[in-house]
Amino acid sequence: MKLTILSDGGARGNPGPAAAGAVLRNSTGETVGSFSQFLGDATNNQAEYFAALLGIQKAAELGAVEVEILLDSKLVVEQVAGRWKIKDLELKKLAEKIHAILPKFQSWKISHIPREKNREADALVNQVLDARGFKKTLFHGFR
Numbered sequence: 001m002k003l004t005i006l007s008d009g010g011a012r013g014n015p016g017p018a019a020a021g022a023v024l025r026n027s028t029g030e031t032v033g034s035f036s037q038f039l040g041d042a043t044n045n046q047a048e049y050f051a052a053l054l055g056i057q058k059a060a061e062l063g064a065v066e067v068e069i070l071l072d073s074k075l076v077v078e079q080v081a082g083r084w085k086i087k088d089l090e091l092k093k094l095a096e097k098i099h100a101i102l103p104k105f106q107s108w109k110i111s112h113i114p115r116e117k118n119r120e121a122d123a124l125v126n127q128v129l130d131a132r133g134f135k136k137t138l139f140h141g142f143r
Helices: 044-061 074-080 089-104 115-131
Strands: 002-011 016-025 031-042 066-071 107-112
Touching (some): 002 031, 002 044, 002 115, 044 066, 044 074, 044 089, 044 115, 066 115, 074 089
Antiparallel strands (some): 002 016, 016 031
């Protein structure tokens, strides 16, 4: 079974209250699972990594043999693919956890997508943070 993973993570503040979301779709595009998790305080990059990890873990649990991981974090895509170095120790640990699971699949691919194509996973993140009372705030400039 091939699954496509759409993942997104976000923090309200950097660092700040953070959440991860992942949507899993089968080869016909049908959603077979939606998962989200509150992370506590984390950076945006940590939340993005956690979201990818969450999606990969759930795909493995569902028995996927092939996964395509799609996310709007260029940093995570390039670092997990091995094209960019990982200098941050916490991100390195998360990348190691991801790489420990990836061999369970016969094949995997990770790609960057525009934020507009990742709305479903983004909505999961916002639902978790909103439900915990961490409302979005708009920056109104200096007064």
